Amino acid sequence: MVIRENYLRKIRPFYDSELVKVITGIRRCGKSTLMGQIVDEIRGLGVPEDHILVINFELYKYRKLMNPDAFNDYVEEKLADDQKYYLFFDEIQNVKDFELVVNSFRAGHNVSIFLTGSTSKLLSGELSSHLGGRTISFRIMPFTFHEIEELVREMGMTFDRMKLFEEYIRWGGFPLVWSVAAGEDREVVLSNLYDSIVLKDIVLRNRINSPVILEKILSYIIANSSTAFSGNRVAGVLTSQALKISPPIVNAYIRAIEDACVVNRAERYDIRGSRVLSYEAKLYVSDLGFFHLKKNRVKDEYNFIVETLVYNELLARGYHVYVGKTQKGEIDFIAERNQKKCYIQAAYLMADEKTRAREFGAYADIRDNYPKYVISLDPITRDENGIQHLNLLDFLEDETLITG
Template identity: 30%
Template sequence: MIETIKTIMLDFQETQLETGVPRRLRIETVHGKAAVCSDVRRSGKSTYMFQVIQRLLDSGVSRQNILYLNFFDDRLHNLRQDSLGLIPEAYYSIYPEKKNTETVYCFFDEIQAVLGWEPFVDRLLCTEKCEVYLTGSSSRMLSKEIATQMRGRALSWEIFPFSFREFLDSKGIESGGALTTKKRLLVQKAFDEYWETGGFPEVISLGRNLRIKTHQEYFHAILFRDLVERHDISHPKAVTDLAHWLVDNTASLYSVNNLTGYLKSLGHKAPKSAVSDYLEWFEDAYFLFTVRIFDPSLARSNTNPKKVYCIDHALVTSVSSGILINSGHLLENLIFTALRRLHQEIYYYKTKNGREVDFIVPIRGRPNMLVQVCESLAEPQTRKREIAALSEAMNELGLKVGTIVTRKDDERIKIGVGTIEVIPAWRFLFELPDVSE
């Protein structure tokens, strides 16, 4: 086996790196901790690892100091927990002069394929002069699990499908500098494409039918590999039916009680506790996200109805029945994922008069961000309702600025407590920072 590992390592030294579209994410390493990249399936974490490797090479690190293994390589199929120690042994048998003298950068892709890998990585960090980068499908590499299994020796980083600015990068459209008329038209056209295709890198260049088919394969892989197989669910149809209901009701309120009742109406015997587990597993797989009401009381926040969003708005259109989904819900989902890339804590807000604002985002050291999403303000009744909800929330929270994101409207509305910025979705996404500020 050691000879096989050495062959794979040497093969990598001659491999041309496929780095793809540079991601607007830069992971930072901490001495003695592994950097772990977790994501929904097919978000491009393996490609991102090649980008990290390329940056190291560009900074002067020798290719020989890069140790890369993909544990989905069939030649490593027989590698077991008790034989993982062969990896450093194989490496240092090739480069003995580097042991304890030079930093070795270890990249282990899909390491969850080997059961019990955590003690090996823990030992490697303790005994060797190295930096360790790990990736794996969300079925085994969830940040919650990593924090427990690695005893504090890991920092987790999230990778999402392409943001709008990364989508622009993939199209060769410069997102920096002045927004000239030509650039604005190019960005607006690109937004229309992004609206149709979503952000999964693999589907961007596909036609509609292939895109839908690919999205549906993602959906089933997440359900069966990240949930049913991993958690040994004995009634997978209940999970599938629940997932379909949640996707069909993207950007809508739900409660565990009504979901339990829904499954019961279909003949499933899933108790409330099981439904709660399913919801948590969906979130752990970066597939569906729950948003709670903004309330100082955690108990009230947990007992109030919650809202659900999907990892990708175009995935919703590909797998939903289409009966309940409308473009307003999809726009709200799109804005949620854009905010979620930057902020882990996102809530919805309900005013004392019962009016709802879609998102409130607490930002450390800065005023909370209030964002309302509405497809259009052209209808007078809609305009009045959306402005009233936002102005009430601003007044109650002591905020001077609120935002309404629409498909095309662009204006500034002065109200008693401050200003409401009405902004088209393309501009809102275009102006978001790459990382949380």
């Protein structure tokens, strides 16, 4: 089992906190396994077994607890004394009015509560209002390339670094996909996983009236990962394909896709004006396996893959990521974490001096002293004017290479 230390070290300081720990991410990205690792660590601290309660609401045996009253009564019976209890509720969004019950546990008992869910809405709406800021969220992504390397080592296999990387950008990082052999078996698992997410987490949860239109929108967004989007643009593309749909409907479907954590939004940040430009956002598919299922483009494909890969890696490391807007162009990413910031340009290869001039020249209008990086697959890197040039695989394997 790959120990997801990247996330555990962020969550550990809150093991005993009264804050409700909310773990979100796309279906089958490893949230339940991570929760199990947290449970194991808490057991290791000497907490009695009868003071740890784990409920996975995807299991049939807990189906009756999806009723909020039954859920409340079941847990209340377990809270027998004033000592600390640790409550773990997996896929909590399956419980009607769960936010009322969870808040009651928090307010009435000495508990530390952990929630997981396959929707970004867990921290919005009713949960946010009932808990009144008493939550902390952690976004979980599918396996990073470094975690895939750990997985392969655990399986006792040797590997060629570049060949494994090529597999990774082909199949993505879903643990379930890597549990079967490469080839048609992985294709079947990945396709079934995609269909399950679309049906359960988008169509059924949001009561989508036109699954066909949704699939067209989703396929377009995934195939065009890392490009700027708008409801008007997507509506125009679909209209050209004889599928007439209004921009507001497109935007509503995109929100549903984002809520299922299939894609992530990077808002554009005006560096000079110090303001977020939400209307010029980019969308990035959360797993490159889906990109290869739905891609329909060839030109500059690997540049888009590298940009998406770097973006997802930054999210997995806990950064807030924006697309930077300068006076004359844009910076691929502004990454912020722990009150530190850095700038990143992501490219496939520095094929010629023109490409190199474009990537390093993107920083020409930025006058501050935050660290600046160019990341590419070039095996030999050359820094320029204080801008660090990093090899992509080195960056993926070593979190310390960027200091922002």
